[in-house]
Amino acid sequence: MQNLKAFSAIMAALVLGALMAAFAPGCKPAGPSRPKAQTTDSTTTDGGAPDVTIPAPEVKDESAAKEPADKSADAPDKASDKTDKAPDAKPTEDKASEGKPATEKPADKPADAKPDAAKSDEKAAAPAPADKAPEKAEKKADGAAAPSPASANATAQASNPAIQPGDWPQWGGTALRNNTPVAEGILTDWAPGDFDRKTGAWDKSSAKNIKWVSTLGSQTYGNTVVASGKVLLGTNNSNGYLKRYPADIDLGVLVCFNEADGKFLWQHSSEKLPTGRVHDWPLQGICCSPLVEGNRLWFVTSRGEVRCLDVEGFHDGEDDGRPESQEPARLFDVMRADDAAQDKVGGYLAELDQGKLPAELRARFEAAGMPLAAGEIAVKADEKAKAPSKRYTFQAEVNGKKRDFVVLLAGPRLSFFKIVTPDDKDEADVIWAFDMMKELGTRQHNMCSCSVTALGDILFVNSSNGVDESHLVIQAPDAPSFIAMDKNTGKVYWTDNSPGRNILHGQWSSPTVAVIGGVPQVLFGGGDGWLYSFKADKGQDGKPELLWKFDINPKDSILELGGRGTRNDIISTPVVYEDKVYFATGQDPEHGEGVGILWCIDPTKRGDISEKLAVNRKDPSKPIPVKRIQAVVEADGDMAIDNPNSGVIWKYTVNDANGDGKIEFVEQFHRSISTVAIKNGLLFVPDFSGLFHCVDAATGKVYWTYDMLAAAWGSPLIAGDKVYVGDEDGDIVVFNLSKEKHDPVAEINMGNSVYSTPIVANGVLYIANKDHVFAIAPTSGDGTKAGGGQ
Structure with a gap:
């Protein structure tokens, strides 16, 4: 079983790297290539959480090698700097090897399993080493839009802003960061219940x-x-x-x-x-x-x-951002099981390949807030998806409105996404x-x-x-x-x-x-x-x-x-x-x-x-x-x-x-x-x-x-x-x-x-x-x- 998990992890890294070439979200900015983003692990799953770790790029700290003092802390008894802030989620950090700075394995297989519904055929730029200095500061954000009403304050002020009564719109109220609002009569007597x-x-x-x-x-x-x-x-x-x-x-x-x-x-x-x-x-x-x-x-x-x-x-009923692509939102995942007899992914893929949505998945969609209307749903396979990955799309009626969905196979994980619309009032x-x-x-x-x-x-x-x-x-x-x-x-x-x-x-x-x-x-x-x-x-x-x-x-x-x-x-x-x-x-x-x-x-x-x-x-x-x-x-x-x-x-x-x-x-x-x-x-x-x-x-x-x-x-x-x-x-x-x-x-x-x-x-x-x-x-x-x- 451990061998199967290890094999799954390796395959996931390989597949996710390949997927980036076909499904990288967002627009591709001009200029030198950069390392790809590390992406999320699984969310809701069947068959247990994925045993996948994407290592970060190796970087060499030359100063650590040249200066003996950088072996820091003469034989540290522990490298951990965390204790009990989240005891239910934090294992103790591994001790640093004495006198040996640890390095991370190269992340030469970037992983981003989120689909871009609009630009699935764009190829991702090759990753660059993390320690390479940016050649130009001309990077532009994914989904960058035209200036909004917030840009009314376009000219930098010549003096510092005075704190005004009313809202508290940032940490410290203003960019001076002094937490002293204009306020009188604030209570000193209350009880939280x-x-x-x-x-x-x-x-x-x-x-x-x-x-x-x-x-x-x-x-x-x-x-x-x-x-x-x-x-x-x-x-x-x-x-x-x-x-x-x-x-x-x-x-x-x-x-x-x-x-x-x-x-x-x-x-x-x-x-x-x-x-x-x-x-x-x-x-x-x-x-x-x-x-x-x-x-x-x-x-x-x-x-x-x-x-x-x-x-x-x-x-406000409007989608104000990402004009060039649609925003996918993960609904749930289904993981391949270690035991082939218990694995559901294979069966689901067979039905998806036949253009059908597996009926038993309807309950999963409903639990994720997307109750699919009754009736047949036609699933379309994306022919541009590079094997062994797979990608499917379909439309279905949800609460009386047509919605778009994406299904993505990335290694051992079969993921289901909705495309966010203004009907999703609880989303950003x-x-x-x-x-x-x-x-x-x-x-x-x-x-x-x-x-x-x-x-x-x-x-x-x-x-x-x-x-x-x-x-x-x-x-x-x-x-x-x-x-x-x-x-x-x-x-x-x-x-x-x-x-x-x-x-x-x-x-x-x-x-x-x-x-x-x-x-x-x-x-x-x-x-x-x-x-x-x-x-x-x-x-x-x-x-x-x-x-x-x-x-x-x-x-x-x-x-x-x-x-x-x-x-x-x-x-x-x-x-x-x-x-x-x-x-x-x-x-x-x-x-x-x-x-x-x-x-x-x-x-x-x-x-x-x-x-x-x-x-x-x-x-x-x-x-x-x-x-x-x-x-x-x-x-x-x-x-x-x-x-x-x-x-x-x-x-x-x-x-x-x-x-x-x-x-x-x-x-x-x-x-x-x-x-x-x-x-x-x-x-x-x-x-x-x-x-x-x-x-x-x-x-x-x-x-x-x-x-x-x-x-x-x-x-x-x-x-x-x-x-x-x-x-x-x-x-x-x-x-x-x-x-x-x-x-x-x-x-x-x-x-x-x-x-x-x-x-x-x-x-x-x-x-x-x-x-x-x-x-x-x-x-x-x-x-x-x-x-x-x-």
Whole structure:
């Protein structure tokens, strides 16, 4: 049986590669060829899940071979950086071979089993190595359409936007990323109610001031966005809103609810990459927030795609995207069984070859939300399909309307698809899609997580390019980390791969845009532990203009596997306040606690504005090349010197509050993945050790800290004269906007962990815990309403 599974896996890879030549979806952009996208594994199946793994391209980390230090972490006892975030889905990561950087097998057989109903005869371009640098930044998105009404803001503004009352259309409200909405009278007294552990039903008898509550997946890390009458956030598929994707199918999901009552409207579904946890960790869902402008939104999927959607979905009765091809949507799969006597695929193929739809499959179509009308259905075989693959099409009446369907045999899997139309009200209306893995050769580590932002028509994206599963090799060191695109078409203006071979882990920070001194800047937190600023324009010849860069780590900090070292990442989003840049340093939450730094820097400087410069004693007049493991190695003759061009205004690492000369736990700033919030000159930020800090934004003076006794994953909200922050225990802690030390004015448990950030839009407080999103506002009587299918 194991041999049969192995043979099936090999055949699947061969067949899927062949299928790409005939069924590659989307238009073929001009320019040099790129690696093909890794595609989804099976969804609903008969005969068990497919035993197919598509390996990623082999990439050689030359710096690892040349520098002994890159054997990182002297005999690591484990390479895993994940623990128990999803214990039911995550096996322990394999230990890295000591002193041997692991490499991934070449993915010379690209796999995409989704058909393109309109362009089945197009041949796919040959894949290029993932570590080949893009020759031109002229890539265009699949399905790119003409500019939409969202492009009204076509000219980049000459000054920073002011926060306006009303919607909260992106992470941080504006591109400055400061979570301080215009809001007064936001509640500090509410109760979420209880949920039945078996059925999930909401018992609102104990709820208070809950306008509505909607169900999410089992894990929710995306932050809530409210705009154009919609509430949007990322989660996983454990709630199973779509019939074609039951709750046991793992997906990355962007879900949309009605702002007024929390009613489910539509969802975008991202099937999991078959490469698994190295690129698309199980059950994590969509971890970023969308950007909404008018009737368009942009976000990054867990598959490494940048996508533009119609905010209305198909509720406007129109298909606004993909004018050159139709969008297939998987309904279900049937897998070949190991036991030939139990195999159904052969029989189904025989009937399909005779032009008939197997009668027993009608129930499967109905279960997937596509009840086929009674009567004979004529199936047509696609003669252009290359053996051993097969492709069929047919039309059938569903709920009184003619619908198109596609059947595809790819290796051991027989897949059934519908062609999406405006009748599919619960599906997303895709305007365009740009696959960073396919077009640019990027390889995210564990998850793609970037909440995009824009300046005028320029969309800014962090690719999440990172290390491989061993954590010793950068998978695609020459692939870009930072990208600027045309938000109307998906065309790439420029890319930058400054982190390159020095990426420490992953790249999960989101870009920030600000006009400072009349110059538009886009700030990117690099995976190499540097913060970069580029001119926020279309660049020149596919490259941006670097304004400044800043090393977020002390020069003697060391990278060690599993988070044991002191060399940190920037996972938080930089915030611009009064022409200064603020951010915290930290690591993947699964690395646990450790030392961190809260920085305030001057973005009007140019060049290397780090606190220190790394030089060698032999010639201290010239900085030495950046080193991945440790910037300054004394044994090599390196040393750190003060940077005369430093942009540091202040930094916070420790604060001897009682003046006893000893630094206690509560007198330190620890690792943090949280984004600061600043108002009235007061900065608030939690760290991952559970301390909540109040700091003078101008001077860095620490006014007070409060121990929440639980790790904080999200960031604070300042609404009116109150500050809200959530923690892993599910508590929302509320403070006064004051530099005077005080106890919380409220502490309310949301019934499950809060990994995201509270936001306010149109006078309503929104809080998402792991599996529900709550709209909190004054209500009359019980005044509560359950949305989202409750």
